[in-house]
Amino acid sequence: MQNRSIWFWLFLTPVILGLGIVVVIPFIYGFIFSFTDWNGITATKFLGFEHYINLFQEDEFMDSIWFTVKFAVITVILLNFFGLGLALLVTRNIKTNNLLRTVFFMPNLIGGLILGFIWQFIFVSVFDDIGTLFGIENLQGWLSTTGTGFWGLVILTAWQMAGYIMIIYIAYLENIPKDLIEAAKIDGANGFQRFKNITFPLVAPAFTVSMFLTLSMAFKIYDQNLSLTNGGPFNSTQMVAMEIVRTAFSDHQMAYAQAKAVIFFFIVAVIALTQVYYNKKREVEM
Amino acid sequence: MKKFYSGIAAALLASSVALTGCSFSSGDEEASSGSEDAVTVDVFQFKVEFKEQFEELVAMYEEENPDVNINVKTVGGGNDYGASLKTSFSSGEEPDIFNIGGPTDVDEYEEYLADLSDTKAADAALDGTLTSVKRDGQVLGLPYNQEGYGLLYNKKVFEEAGINPDEIKTFEELKKAVETLDSKKDELGIKAPFAFPAKEKWVMGNHMANTYLADEFNHDVMEAYNADTVEFAMGDQLKRFLDLQNKYSVQPTLSLDYSQQVEEYFSLGKVAMIQQGNWVYNTIASMDEEFAQNNVGLLPIPVEGYEGSIPVGVPNYWVVNKKSEDEVVQASKEFLDWMYTSETGKKFVTEKFKFIPAYEGYEDLEIADPISKEIYEYVKEGNTLGWVFLGAPVGWTEGAFGVAAQEYIAGNISWEEVIKQSKEDWEESRK
Numbered sequence: 236m237q238n239r240s241i242w243f244w245l246f247l248t249p250v251i252l253g254l255g256i257v258v259v260i261p262f263i264y265g266f267i268f269s270f271t272d273w274n275g276i277t278a279t280k281f282l283g284f285e286h287y288i289n290l291f292q293e294d295e296f297m298d299s300i301w302f303t304v305k306f307a308v309i310t311v312i313l314l315n316f317f318g319l320g321l322a323l324l325v326t327r328n329i330k331t332n333n334l335l336r337t338v339f340f341m342p343n344l345i346g347g348l349i350l351g352f353i354w355q356f357i358f359v360s361v362f363d364d365i366g367t368l369f370g371i372e373n374l375q376g377w378l379s380t381t382g383t384g385f386w387g388l389v390i391l392t393a394w395q396m397a398g399y400i401m402i403i404y405i406a407y408l409e410n411i412p413k414d415l416i417e418a419a420k421i422d423g424a425n426g427f428q429r430f431k432n433i434t435f436p437l438v439a440p441a442f443t444v445s446m447f448l449t450l451s452m453a454f455k456i457y458d459q460n461l462s463l464t465n466g467g468p469f470n471s472t473q474m475v476a477m478e479i480v481r482t483a484f485s486d487h488q489m490a491y492a493q494a495k496a497v498i499f500f501f502i503v504a505v506i507a508l509t510q511v512y513y514n515k516k517r518e519v520e521m
Numbered sequence: 522m523k524k525f526y527s528g529i530a531a532a533l534l535a536s537s538v539a540l541t542g543c544s545f546s547s548g549d550e551e552a553s554s555g556s557e558d559a560v561t562v563d564v565f566q567f568k569v570e571f572k573e574q575f576e577e578l579v580a581m582y583e584e585e586n587p588d589v590n591i592n593v594k595t596v597g598g599g600n601d602y603g604a605s606l607k608t609s610f611s612s613g614e615e616p617d618i619f620n621i622g623g624p625t626d627v628d629e630y631e632e633y634l635a636d637l638s639d640t641k642a643a644d645a646a647l648d649g650t651l652t653s654v655k656r657d658g659q660v661l662g663l664p665y666n667q668e669g670y671g672l673l674y675n676k677k678v679f680e681e682a683g684i685n686p687d688e689i690k691t692f693e694e695l696k697k698a699v700e701t702l703d704s705k706k707d708e709l710g711i712k713a714p715f716a717f718p719a720k721e722k723w724v725m726g727n728h729m730a731n732t733y734l735a736d737e738f739n740h741d742v743m744e745a746y747n748a749d750t751v752e753f754a755m756g757d758q759l760k761r762f763l764d765l766q767n768k769y770s771v772q773p774t775l776s777l778d779y780s781q782q783v784e785e786y787f788s789l790g791k792v793a794m795i796q797q798g799n800w801v802y803n804t805i806a807s808m809d810e811e812f813a814q815n816n817v818g819l820l821p822i823p824v825e826g827y828e829g830s831i832p833v834g835v836p837n838y839w840v841v842n843k844k845s846e847d848e849v850v851q852a853s854k855e856f857l858d859w860m861y862t863s864e865t866g867k868k869f870v871t872e873k874f875k876f877i878p879a880y881e882g883y884e885d886l887e888i889a890d891p892i893s894k895e896i897y898e899y900v901k902e903g904n905t906l907g908w909v910f911l912g913a914p915v916g917w918t919e920g921a922f923g924v925a926a927q928e929y930i931a932g933n934i935s936w937e938e939v940i941k942q943s944k945e946d947w948e949e950s951r952k
Binding site: 274275276358359375376377378379380465467468469470481483484485486487489 | 722924
């Protein structure tokens with residue numbers, strides 16, 4: 236640790252300052268405000284844990300947490316499945332490799348709000364027309380029930396993010412030493428065995444990274460939720476982030492929303508850290 | 522290598538200094554722009570529909586009054602505006618003129634609201650338009666305009682179906698007309714009689730509920746604001762009207778939204794009726810100018826005892842920030858006065874903003890669009906119901922009644938449940 240010279244601190248200071256000003260200080264402020272009756276402009280009373288006790292008894296908040304958890308589980312599985320699948324596809328020697336990578340990554344470049352509106356059109360109008368044309372009832376009335384709203388959100392997110400996760404897997408897949416694969420081939424391992432015993436263990440670090448990314452992203456989703464279903468019908472597809480924004484800006488309960496945000500932060504932090512810890516343990520050192 | 526690092530570090534340092542330098546200087550620049558002793562008034566308003574027209578008016582005012590600078594910032598409707606307004610207050614960048622909705626907003630911002638009783642506009646404001654912004658004899662806001670709503674109908678479709686809109690006064694007559702439309706929908710070329718956007722909680726929670734709650738609170742928003750409970754005395758009528766719209770609408774209603782209702786279905790003539798107000802005129806006109814001008818009529822929502830009445834109210838108020846400097850407060854008041862009481866301003870308000878004026882002195886002026894004109898006729902004859910929903914507890918209209926109504930439409934709960942839940946929520950908020 237000899238190299239903690241003046242340069243070390245010179246490089247670090249802007250980052251620490253930036254992080255402090257836009258993340259740490261506001262977070263501490265928010266934490267303090269969550270114990271008061273802050274209305275967004277002034278706080279007059281200290282309420283202690285009142286908000287925290289209330290929020291655990293509020294159905295709407297608990298429902299939104301439960302909905303978000305279900306959503307996160309499904310999307311994390313789907314995203315990693317499709318991400319790895321696409322990555323395996325585009326790391327093979329096919330001619331359109333680069334084109335395919337671009338195409339798969341593209342949805343990620345469109346903003347969540349716009350994507351939401353595009354998919355809303357697809358679910359509501361296109362699905363409905365196809366359903367009417369072929370007489371498939373399951374395709375009609377999308378987004379008007381809780382179930383279709385849920386799957387709508389899952390499809391949208393998987394479609395948007397799979398390409399991004401693919402990029403991470405590609406980076407790790409291309410790092411796998413060719414000689415290992417070759418040796419396995421000579422030993423007579425078939426494609427499935429090669430994947431199971433060589434590729435899969437060696438991309439374990441990619442799992443750690445992309446599971447963390449997908450998990451935290453699935454929890455924090457807001458814009459897609461807003462533009463696709465807007466929480467409807469009857470707030471049953473409302474995720475935690477949206478519930479907190481509603482509490483703050485529709486119900487004007489800033490401090491209460493802040494308390495919810497603190498709880499939300501702890502839930503996401505605990506889940507994400509546990510996941511990273513366990514994933515790390517089963518990584519293979521090369 | 523070391524040289525490389527130090528080079529980068531120096532560059533970083535230099536750029537960060539330059540950046541902070543920028544952010545500091547920009548504040549001064551803004552303040553010093555314009556002529557020497559000009560007064561700068563920051564307006565923060567929410568009505569996206571008339572943003573350009575409003576800026577045009579401001580430019581005219583600035584030309585007449587070179588010593589006043591007006592900066593307009595517009596942030597679009599509903600939640601977005603409320604959130605941005607709150608953010609600008611908590612960050613210390615308080616606007617000098619801004620908008621509030623009703624009595625609950627007055628509570629929220631009371632310490633910032635200047636007394637506007639001495640303005641000409643306050644004198645000219647029509648009876649009843651100031652009740653929700655009066656506190657202790659002070660007038661804290663000036664009404665934007667009046668708005669009204671009902672069932673907008675497609676005149677051509679009604680004619681082809683052989684329905685005379687003048688004969689529709691009661692619920693039974695409306696129901697008969699709807700059934701006729703429904704039975705002829707293939708020959709009329711419509712998908713359904715209604716487009717009912719149950720996805721939009723405000724359509725049910727604000728406007729539909731208001732129609733049947735107005736009587737209960739004597740058409741007085743302040744009475745609703747002070748009420749400890751809500752009775753739903755006309756709950757049955759509310760239910761049958763909701764059922765009618767829901768049953769005879771393009772399905773599924775729960776994923777049908779406002780823009781589909783107005784643009785896709787009504788403006789393109791795919792439905793015969795929608796429940797909306799005069800604010801949709803510009804949207805319809807942007808889809809089909811000719812249709813908007815000649816083919817849109819307005820039917821009152823049937824309420825027993827109030828047949829032929831339209832709910833009319835003031836949706837928003839202009840307020841002036843008391844904590845701004847005195848000369849800024851003065852300049853703000855003068856500007857608002859000019860907008861609503863000068864000849865130029867009045868002409869602009871009716872012709873360009875297409876407002877239904879909430880002030881006296883507009884008798885000789887033509888209201889621009891046909892829907893507003895029709896509503897103004899109802900106002901002149903006194904056939905109006907009050908807007909009481911702005912006096913409901915914060916978040917009640919959408920968060921309680923709107924959500925419950927959606928659950929009812931989905932078949933999850935009974936109508937009794939809807940009433941019970943909404944009532945409980947109201948009482949809970951008023952404790």
